[in-house]
Amino acid sequence: MLKLLVQKGSRSMQIIAVRKEHVRRIGLLLLIVVALVLYRLRFHWLPLIPTKMNSRKVGLQAEREYFQLEGKKLLILGGSMHYFRVPRPYWTDRMLKMKALGLNTLTTYVPWNLHEPQRGIFNFKGNLDLEAYLRLADDLGLWVILRPGPYICSEWDLGGLPSWLLRDQNMKLRTTYVGFTDAVDDFFDNLIPKVIPFQYKEGGPIIAVQVENEYGGYDKDQKYMNFVYEALLHRGIVELFMTSDNKDGLSKGSVAGALPTINFQKMDSGMTLMKGLEPGKPKMVMEYWSGWFDHWGGHHHIYQKGILNTIAALLNKGVSINLYMFHGGTNFGFMNGAQDFGTYIADVTSYDYDAPLSEAGDYTEKYIQIRELYSKYLDQELPEQPAQMYKTKYSALRVKEYIPLWEVLSQLEKPIESERPINMENLPINNGSGQAYGYTLYNTVINSGGLLHSMQNVRDRAQVFVDGQSVGFLDYKNVELAISVATGKRNLSLLVENRGRVNYGNKLDDQRKGLIGDIFLNKEPLKGFTIYPLEMKTNFIESFSTIPLNPIPENPTFPAFFYGIMHVDSLPYDTFVKLKGWTKGAVFVNGMNLGRYWEIGPQQTLYLPAPWLQHGSNEVLRFLHLKDIMEHLSSCFSKELF
The missing domain is CATH 2.60.120.260 (Galactose-binding domain-like)
Structure with a gap:
């Protein structure tokens, strides 16, 4: 009997404990919900549960001298930020900083070459989850202007077009050549269905869609822009269409059914371009170049003079503005573009762009000044600025093992033999x-x-x-x-x-x-060639943890891969890999390609975001082409880029 009472008492205590835990969890859940509501109100977010309103039927209109959304005047204050240049864990931070600047619209390109890296094989996962990016913008109360290409420029390899298009020796990119249009159709068949639910009339954030990009400066096929327009229209795009051109071709880049917008940096050229826009229609600077990109062997561009006066002048004229870039991010891996107007020059890994928000998401003096200007113009208190992302300087990494490229060849797949x-x-x-x-x-x-x-x-x-x-x-x-x-x-x-x-x-x-x-x-x-493709994809880089490596001799053989372990004793924080004394190559951390480095500058460090690090040991691999003096086998970690 005593045993039975004890068992019943024990069971009762267990039931009471379970009930208490249940009540505790409900209370915790309610606390989280309340905190989330207050947090959203603090940052002027949309309602907690967005509703797809039946009243969303009109969308963004361009029938007067100003934009209208549901019959109300809308001045677009936009900022460009590309999901593929920003680590996914940082999307929210960057968008909140966009809101705090006073912006109401996010513009982004869509990189075809990343989404279809091989013909017919598509990737919309991880950092390429466009739907998650659009959903987040919606949650945070940002409108979206989508720029799906197929060509995007953006100082991105081949302007975002996949390199496999060039397997066709007769390829005519950005034309109605059937080999190109068939590929575009396949891409849009996979992309556009993902975009349609995020259109304004569906309750989503997309208020406008751009047709191609700066085609007036290319203009090789008069039928091409209409092909892209129809390709988007027939797949269900119902929002306002726009085009975007600079001084090289505003008169040639437009297409019937789309509102022309302009790109420039200096006010005098901008005013000249605006004279070419249709009267009685809204005027928008799709790309107000808030800075500029860098190339190897050049200098780091800093553009400050006149920027506030230009923005203020545009605002006073009621012109909508999109800052290109608001936040540039990074050309991680080998994704940088290049220019060739008689001389080939390649762009650096960093896409800092001297934007208001730096490559690593830091506030700049430009950000502070533009925020003050927008606050006065809007005559309202802007959302509080999110806290600055913490950076740290880790101790030097000393490399102790390596393997020459010639020894790595045996680890690759069978080479290609060709006469x-x-x-x-x-x-x-x-x-x-x-x-x-x-x-x-x-x-x-x-x-x-x-x-x-x-x-x-x-x-x-x-x-x-x-x-x-x-x-x-x-x-x-x-x-x-x-x-x-x-x-x-x-x-x-x-x-x-x-x-x-x-x-x-x-x-x-x-x-x-x-x-x-x-x-x-x-x-x-x-x-009689034997050809080895060295793509340096993640699986290849990760294989070095299993390949037997050699102690570094006094005179190493080059080119080679140098291997080391970076220890993180706390929570990881953002940092920069400093490569003083190393000539040219690429850096990989935990299999992730940080990008290229080259002693000719101007870039002197590589951005290493905290989400790519882990507590404890981190594998660092550097591919080095050639080094004459072997006195810099260590790397430092800095808080600064240039």
């Missing part, structure tokens, strides 16, 4: 989509020395080796290289770096990389 060189895009890999980014190694055999001539068939830079020893470089300017070798068979290798495809201008069709034609030795074309 003549094959450009990257036409290599028979990736389900018939070729190689998009990274490096390609071309090996052959020579029987003598002499004069090596590229005939400008190296894209973009080749480091030349004889029996594994570097003997020089070939690129756009240096097309000849004298080779002095002993008689007999020698292995000749060309490590060709794709430094980034041109993203703007009339040379888009001419952006195949690697060796795009024959290389000549003493006027005879070299033959």
Whole structure:
């Protein structure tokens, strides 16, 4: 009997404990809901549970001299920020800082090359989850102007067009050439259904959609813009259409059914462009260039003079403004673009852009000044600025192990044998989509020395080796290289770096990389190549944790991968990898490609966001082309970019 009473008492105590835990959880849940409501009110958010209002039937209108939304005047104060340039865990932070600046609209491009990296294989997950990005903008009370391309420019490799398009030797990009339009149709068939539910009339944040991008400066096919317009319209886009052009072609980039907008930086050129806009329609600067991008070997652009006066003048005229960029972010990996207006120059990894919000999400003096200007113009108190993201400086990382590139080749898939060189895009890999980014190694055999001539068939830079020893470089300017070798068979290798495809201008069709034609030795074309694609994807980088590595000798063999462990003893924080003394290459942390570095600058560090680090050990891998003095085998971690 006593045992039974004890069991009943124990069971009763368990029931009481369960009930208490249940009540505690309900109370905690209610507390979270109340806190969330208060937090939303604090930042002027939309209602807690957004409703798809039946009254949303009109959408953004451009029938008068100002925009109207549901019959009410709307001045668009926008900011460009691209989800693919910002780590996903930071999307909320950046959008709240956008709200705190006084902006009401987010504009973003859609990078086709990331969403369809191989023909017919699509990716909308992780950092490419466009639907999550649009949903977040909606939750935070931001309107959205979507710029889906297919071409986006954006200082992004090939303007966002996938490199596999160039496998077609007759390809005519940004035209109604059937090989291009068929590919665009396939992409839009997968993209647009994801976008439709986020349109304004569906209760979503998208109030306008841009047709292509700056086509007036390209203008190779009069039928093309109408093709893109119809492709969007017939797939269910019902919001206001816009086009966007700069001084190179405002008169040629428009299409019937879309409102023209303009891009500029200086007020005098902007006023000239505005005179070409249709009277009686709203005027909008789709890209007010709040800064500028950098290229290797140049200087870091800082643009401050006149920016406030220009913005104020536009506001006084009732002109809607989109800051390009509000927050630039980073060209992680090998995604930077390039320019070629007679001379090829590649863009750096950082897309800081001297924007109001820095590459790492920090407030700048420009941000503070624009915020003050918008606050006065709107005559209202803006949302409180979110706290600054904490940065830290970690201790130096000392590299103790490495493996030469020549030893890594055995870990790769079977190389490609070819009598003549094959450009990257036409290599028979990736389900018939070729190689998009990274490096390609071309090996052959020579029987003598002499004069090596590229005939400008190296894209973009080749480091030349004889029996594994570097003997020089070939690129756009240096097309000849004298080779002095002993008689007999020698292995000749060309490590060709794709430094980034041109993203703007009339040379888009001419952006195949690697060796795009024959290389000549003493006027005879070299033959019999073994080709190794070095894409340096995440799975390849992660394999170094299982590959036997070598202690670093006094005179290491180059090029090589250098391996080290970075210890994080607390919660991870943002930092920058400082590479003083290292010449050229790329850095990978926990398999993530931070991007390129090059001693010629102006960029001197690489941004390392905290979400890519973990408490404890972090694997750091650096690919280094060449180093003459081996006294800088350590890396520092800084709080600053330039």
